[in-house]
Amino acid sequence: MFQANMFEGHHMFDMASKSSENDSSKLKDDDYETKSGTETMEAQSGDDQDPSEQHPKKKRYHRHTQRQIQDMEAFFKECPHPDDKQRKELSRELGLEPLQVKFWFQNKRTQMKAQHERSENSILKAENERLRVENNRYKEALRNASCPNCGGPAALGEMSFDEQHLRIENVRLREEIDRISGIAAKYVGKPLSSLSNLSPHLPSRSLDLGVSNFGAQSGFVGEMFGATDLxxxxxxxxxxxxxxxxxxxxxxxxxxxxxxxxxxxxxxxxxxxxxxxxxxxxxxxxxxxxxxxxxxxxxxxxxxxxxxxxxxxxxxxxxxxxxxxxxxxxxxxxxxxxxxxxxxxxxxxxxxxxxxxxxxxxxxxxxxxxxxxxxxxxxxxxxxxxxxxxxxxxxxxxxxxxxxxxxxxxxxxxxxxxxxxxxxxxxxxxxxxxxxxxxxxxxxxxxxxxxxxxxxxxxxxxxxxxxxSSMAINIPSGDLCVITTAEGRKSMLKLAERMVMSFCTGVGASTAHAWTTLSATGSDDVRVMTRKSMDDPGRPPGIVLSAATSFWIPVQSKRMFDFLRDENHRSEWDILSNGGEVQEMAHIANGRDPGNCVSLLRVNSANSSQSNMLILQESCTDSTGSYVIYAPVDISAMNIVLSGGDPDYVALLPSGFAILPDGPGYGSAGILDVGSGGSLLTVAFQILVDSVPTAKLSLGSVATVNSLIKCTVERIKAAVMCDNA
Incomplete structure (x- = not known):
């Protein structure tokens, strides 16, 4: 029963304001030339460079000739905004690139605007000086004011000690809130506006804050990855x-x-x-x-x-x-x-x-x-x-x-x-x-x-x-007969492409999302993250838990790839197939290598009370790495795809394997051969843990996926190491 429920939720995720007066004053009136050189730093290079003796950058530019400037100045007076044709004619006459002409005119317009702003700044500066003098006059008058009742000096706007203390404390608290909000926004992704109005009675953390709280609740190491998004x-x-x-x-x-x-x-x-x-x-x-x-x-x-x-x-x-x-x-x-x-x-x-x-x-x-x-x-x-x-x-x-x-x-x-x-x-x-x-x-x-x-x-x-292969009009004879039309073939390939892209964008250490380490026992730590899936028709709605781990195994990457893509070996590692026989119903070759293909697999359950399931799988390999990526698919939805229907509305949660060589190795003849040593294997799963997007993630779900991925890894190691012995 666990396997059936787990499978239903199975697998992986998609994952110029105005210049200031000081700035504009730096522009010289006669400096209209476009920079045509590059910045160079005149300093020692490499390890010989002493950081304490670094010199500031010295810019070196090649300026336009006087004739080029005069011609462009004359043209600017007639037409400050030349079109593409005019810029091309000018560039041809002056021996410049069209883009250089384009940016010279942009710089010229910017400098003319700066001159106008300097003029306006001068007027505003004079007005500001007048107001300052007038303000000082009022202050002096107030300082000499007397109380009409007693004739003594007036105490205007006097503030009690308590009021001063409260205002200072208020400022300090606001600064503290801003600081905490900034930290929270950096690691959680919440906007500052929503975090600056926190209620004093905060509810318990829900899934909005990711899974970094698992460490505090259950002893896991709550290390977060991808928190800084440059x-x-x-x-x-x-x-x-x-x-x-x-x-x-x-x-x-x-x-x-x-x-x-x-x-x-x-x-x-x-x-x-x-x-x-x-x-x-x-x-x-x-x-x-x-x-x-x-x-x-x-x-x-x-x-x-x-x-x-x-x-x-x-x-x-x-x-x-x-x-x-x-x-x-x-x-x-x-x-x-x-x-x-x-x-x-x-x-x-x-x-x-x-x-x-x-x-x-x-x-x-x-x-x-x-x-x-x-x-x-x-x-x-x-x-x-x-x-x-x-x-x-x-x-x-x-x-x-x-x-x-x-x-x-x-x-x-x-x-x-x-x-x-x-x-x-x-x-x-x-x-x-x-x-x-x-x-x-x-x-x-x-x-x-x-x-x-x-x-x-x-x-x-x-x-x-x-x-x-996807643009082929005729169905190759090697494709199995379940695909009867060219449109069905294209739809199946399009669905597989989305599955592969979803897997790849979600399995890496992208700063777009944050992984949390569940344990710290070695290099094969399991890392997890969560997301809500609501309005995307290509994903099942609810709470999705993603988990991945990477480890080294002393088996050649080609052998690992052949083992994982072979449906005859699937029952040796796939816990969710529950030992059922796996049969390939459709096969689309999409490359010279026989390992590059898209397959539709059917798992015939050993238990007659359980329904059979379909799995869409793509395996691909080249000289630098391989993938085996798969996702359970609904039978009725897959029938629509095979008849040429739109595959964008088929919900997928892809899981799978990324197989990389552990570095350049040497083949039997002593020739450099990628992947002739061991393999670096990444295993990734996605589980739909709750079909309600507003639900909270339970620690039981985390423990389940942790056990699932570690059990899969152990099965793979046992199978390939036994065959490799």
């Missing part, structure tokens, strides 16, 4: 930043083109044919970077290339759309947002497109910290027809942003090939402080396989194959 605090660029952003993007594009195509001595051969970036040569070659490497950070650079089954136009569109980009790379990008589009491109495509973004990059495990970036993305089509998309961090424009990761020029070159194929060269160049990574994941992260170019290209190649 991305939510980042705003779009100011007008003053935009010209500098253009210069940074142009320099980054030039660097990406060179670093993506260079050979030795910039890229040198490491052990076993691995490619390494020569740091000394890089620093000598690229002097116009984003500044020296911050103390405490290490460099991580990688390059990878592949031929993928997608044309260059579609690839560029995916990369320049934050939603498509985060969907395709959902295992790497936990969330992304475009803060501002500075240019949409020209000629109806993304050539010249420029946008400021934030993104969070993850490894599918709750114990590996995410990497957050605030950056500009620039797309350009070069004269040889090659497209390039480059990212580079803008942390220098946000000194208050405490980022532990900085993107040096990173991105990809896309070359068009016949028959709808493209060649992609991907470069990832990061500076990161990853000292908080746990030991079992450190070899993987340090090798560059966790966040490097090989993982991006492997994911892209697999996703391109999946997209090509």
């Amino acid at each position: 991305l939510r605090s980042v705003t779009g660029p100011t007008e003053a930043d935009k010209s500098m952003i253009v210069e940074i993007a142009v320099a980054a594009m030039e660097e990406l083109m060179r670093i993506a195509q260079a050979g030795e001595p910039l890229w040198i051969q490491g052990e076993n044919n691995t490619e390494m970036l020569n740091e000394e040569e890089y620093l000598r070659t690229f002097t116009r970077g984003i500044g020296p490497k911050p103390l405490g950070m290490r460099s991580e650079a990688s390059r990878e290339s592949a031929v993928v089954i997608m044309n260059h136009v579609n690839l560029v569109e995916i990369l320049m759309d934050a939603n498509q980009w985060s969907t395709i790379f959902c295992g790497i990008v936990s969330r992304a947002m475009t803060l501002e589009v500075l240019s949409t491109g020209v000629a109806g495509n993304y050539n010249g497109a420029l946008q400021v973004m934030t993104a969070e990059f993850q490894v599918p495990s709750p114990i590996v910290p995410t990497r957050e970036n605030y950056f500009v993305r620039y797309c350009k089509q070069h004269t040889d027809g090659t497209w390039a998309v480059v990212d580079v961090s803008l942390d220098s424009l946000r000194p208050s942003l405490l980022s532990k990761c900085r993107r040096r020029p990173s991105g990809c070159l896309i070359q068009e090939l016949p028959n709808g194929y493209s060649k992609v060269v991907w470069v990832e160049h990061i500076e990161v402080d990853d000292r908080s990574v746990q030991n079992i994941y450190r070899p993987l992260v340090n090798s560059g396989l966790a966040f490097g170019a090989k993982r991006w290209v492997g994911t892209l190649d697999r996703q391109c194959e999946r997209l090509a």
Whole structure:
């Protein structure tokens, strides 16, 4: 009975104000030039730098010529707001980029506005001085006033000692409330307005405050993860930043083109044919970077290339759309947002497109910290027809942003090939402080396989194959007969895509949500979080409890993947199938590797009194990692999907496994082979613990899911270690 009730609730979650007088006075009347250089810091680099002897940044700019300024000044008098056509003509005549012309005019308009504000400030300053003198005159008159009754000095507005004390105490209490509200808002997510009016008779904590209270109630370690969300605090660029952003993007594009195509001595051969970036040569070659490497950070650079089954136009569109980009790379990008589009491109495509973004990059495990970036993305089509998309961090424009990761020029070159194929060269160049990574994941992260170019290209190649499969018109003969139409096939693939994305966005350590550790007994701690599901038709309504754990196992990642995706082995680890026979009813291949497929499984219950259940499962693998993700589905809802109906209204709570190699290993021939050692396995479940969204989470539900996930882990270890012996 426990298994049946548990399954019904089974599994995983989706998860410029005006310038002040002082500021405007800094603008020189004759300083109308657009910055066209980049900021450089003249200081020692690397470990030789003494923090106590750091010098402030010295800005070095290349100014426009006098003729360029005079021509633009003359045009500004006639037309302060030129359109795209006029800017292009000016840029062609003056030998500038259209974006440089655009931001020169923006700066000019800003400076004209500043001049007007200075004039207004002068008038207001004079008026303020007049009022101050008048106010002093009134004060003097009041000071010399006498009481009309006794003729003595008047005591105006005198306040008793008690009243003074109460007012001081009131101010102190208000400051204390504001301080507590700020702390609560940071860790709980409540707005300050709702926390500043707390009742003195607070009810007991409900699920609104997450599960961090479990530690106080039941002895669990209430450690919270993901409590500080830097991305939510980042705003779009100011007008003053935009010209500098253009210069940074142009320099980054030039660097990406060179670093993506260079050979030795910039890229040198490491052990076993691995490619390494020569740091000394890089620093000598690229002097116009984003500044020296911050103390405490290490460099991580990688390059990878592949031929993928997608044309260059579609690839560029995916990369320049934050939603498509985060969907395709959902295992790497936990969330992304475009803060501002500075240019949409020209000629109806993304050539010249420029946008400021934030993104969070993850490894599918709750114990590996995410990497957050605030950056500009620039797309350009070069004269040889090659497209390039480059990212580079803008942390220098946000000194208050405490980022532990900085993107040096990173991105990809896309070359068009016949028959709808493209060649992609991907470069990832990061500076990161990853000292908080746990030991079992450190070899993987340090090798560059966790966040490097090989993982991006492997994911892209697999996703391109999946997209090509979803667009197939005819049903391949290998698909089982339960799928009778092409529309049904597409609907099933679309439902599986939503399931995979929901799993990936909820299994990592994203700062969008907070995990709580249930125990502190080792590296395989179980971590949980809760959420309310109410109005989303794609999720069952009620209280959902998510739980995940990551651990190392001395079994090759390919063997782990084959074991977990095989329906014949499912009864060995899946407690909720209750020992029933598992049969594959539908199968859709969506890649060259036979492990890349979507399946519909039926669990035939061993108990005749229990109804059979359906499970939607997608398994996918590439050279850097694998997933087996599944979710129970309602039989009637699945029949609608198989007939080509809308899959968005099918409620899913996905659970599953993320399988990563424990680092680069060596195969039997002594050749570097990813995953030839052990595996890093993340197990994640979602349980619907109550169908009423207003219900409170009981400790019994937490204990149940803790037992469920630990029992599953023990079964997996026992099964694969026995076979591996």
